Amino acid sequence: MVEERKGGAPKSIEELFTLLDKAKELELEDVDIVAEELALEIVPSIVQAAPPPAVAPPAVAPPTEELVKAVFKPPVGKYAAKIAVVQIGATGSEGGTRKKVIKIGGETVPPFYHFEGVLPHRPVIALDVFDSPPPLPKTIKSYYKDVFKDHVAWVRKCIDEFEADLVTLHLTSTDPSAENRPADEAARFVDKVLDQVEIPVIVGGSGNPDKDMLVFEEVAKVTEGERLVLASVTVDMDVEKAVKAIAKHGHNVIALAFLDINQVKELNRKLLSGGLPKDHLITDPSTGGLGYGIEYTFSIMERMRMAGLMGEETMQVPISCAATNAWVAREAWMPADEWGPREYRGPLWEITTGLVNMLAGADLFMMMHPVAAKTLKRLAEALSKPKAEKLVKEAVYDKWVTMKA
């Protein structure tokens, strides 16, 4: 059942979206990082020499007109380890059929510390696609209404129009408490979609641990070699069994823990010791939306990334963040005049949830609202740019004091 609404998306947000397309400031070329460009240090700038004082300074430290000379040296941290690079999708020569692959991870320094090292891969954005019409907030539903029944068109819209890097195919129809679609049927559905699209995909289950196991087994088998991501393996599942089913067909896994760093460690250790290669593991500590536990997620991700760089094996993997959880917050979707239009609040809530977790170390973002997804992608590109000292030196900043805004 697709809910039909007259009038489509609210005018303001359509306009917003169109303008986002055109917003020149946000149009960045793809970041293609070359290592030698990045072997940077802070070059100490020359301190302006002030004219020497006309008379010899008196003995008791008086104010002089000379600046104290100083050179700023950034404190550069040392890290023992590296985050694994996870490749999503495999090309023909690699045993798959994808035309494009995506790599995440590979960090050797904390998030966006360009003064300490090179960031090999920027964070990526995955938009959600559902195999059965989902209960989406109205602000989002209007963007996808026309493709609810055509999943290939839905995927293409996410990629071509909304510029997502990849998509997550959520097999919500397999939920035993809903449609209870059989696992083999769901796997054939995934295979059919893969036949018609060129990008790599993430495949999500229904969240029922028993059924997800069956679904993952079938999907992994049918799509062997495609190097998909299966989401998610949790502590409620037979982890070793899941590893066997998934790893033998060459896929990646998102390991989902529940806001508990020890659980993250336990789960990841089980996966790794069960035979999942480190470069096939993505970790998700659970995302609390803005106002709904985001600070736990932020701090857990920061701790995980730091621990990984310091040598903790189970944390040396890319981090996934479900920015979509922002929509749990009533501030994101509830009509409330005193808070202003929800058409603005919603995407802003999702952007913020993603952005602060990006600063904490997340590499992969699950998203729903097209404007939020596109904005966060632009931010990922911007933050991944190596240093722009020269631009900054020439930029007009001090005029904010006198600007006519």
Added chain:
Amino acid sequence: MAFAAKLIEREKKIEDCPPIFEPKYKAKLEGLREVLRPPVKEVTIGVGDRAVTIGGKVCVYRHELTWYRPTALFFDVTDEAPDEEVMKRVKTVESFEYERIGAKIRLQGIAVRCTSGDRDKFAKMVSRISEASNLPLVLCSYDPDVIEEALIVAGKRRPLIYAATKDNWFKMSKLALKYECPLTVSAPGDLSMLKSLAATMRKLGLDDLVLDPGTFVEADMLSETVNAFTMLRLAAIEGEDKDLGYPLMAVPAAVWLNPEKNEVLVKMRESYLANLLIARYADLMIMHSLDPWVLLPILVWRQNVYTDPRTPLSVKPGLYEIGPVDDKTPIFVTGNGALTYFLVKGDVERSGKGYLISIDTEGISVESSVAGKRFTAEKVVEALKSSGVEKKVKHRTVIIPGKAARISGELEELLQGWRVFVGPKDCSGIPEFVEKVWSKEVKLE
């Protein structure tokens, strides 16, 4: 010793030990202050009940201890704007209050920008604002003469001066010394100059400083801004660089320097960049937009990230009576996360009344605690029995959160003679649920 340990853990303040303020301990007090001085100095702007203290940071990463002194939000006005408009803005900032998780969230102050270049005009506006409000002020001009004219009328209010730069620092430092006001040093895009200026001010005897490394908001320079803020905070705390051990100023309002046509987009940008800068150590921010939808995410993120990570915000587990309860009042069960509790409490209130049993989920949300086995059927039974609510009502029904639906079967088995209702997934649906489901199904004469 115990007191000393608490001082270091920042659970107690020097003020909690009155004897040390006796004159004979003056030297010891100063010594203690020096020992306890946080690597990012505390700087107070303004006087009276709206004065705000910024800085006071002792760790780079929040999880290492706690971030103290939430980012202060200042909103700009200009000396050329119509009086009525300025006063309206000032009053909006002053009276703004948003209640969330039992806390009243406010905005901190006004940044007066001199756009006229006319010192009398600027001083007049500053004087007008100081008379109308006791909000702390930032005085913004690079012209020391303009700043002094304003300090003559408002210097006693301890405004923050913006800014000493490589060109005007000598005169600005004299003003800060003469009027005993905090001073911003600004060296956009040049951290060596910033350090140099700060070191110079320190040598001249100034210690209430704020650092402005420049907020470059354009996409091709954003990473530079993030890096500058990060490096400065690392240098202050991990590098123990005393010259840089001061609060950081960020200016999200800079998005208006070069705005795209669509205002909504600019406002969105101002909002999420403010949140980026809060995450990257801004201690004070100057903002332009005052729309609630722009501010809401900032206020929520600021509140969230400035909580103590060692203790999740929670309420005491147990029975709470909401409204004029009687023996026909429904019983609700929820977790004990502060946010969960206050949201559910608000919605039960809207529905009329209710017994609300908060079970110990260690401050975690219902959804996560169901998944993490902190919200279980056994725990609900135990909380229900020990609350004594059974004696207070005639019915034998309990409403559990929609997000805890999966425990309903087990709960009915354990609670013989009770009927378990699965409530709405979002507690905003409680009033409707009570009216349309619970009241119809539970017949009480």
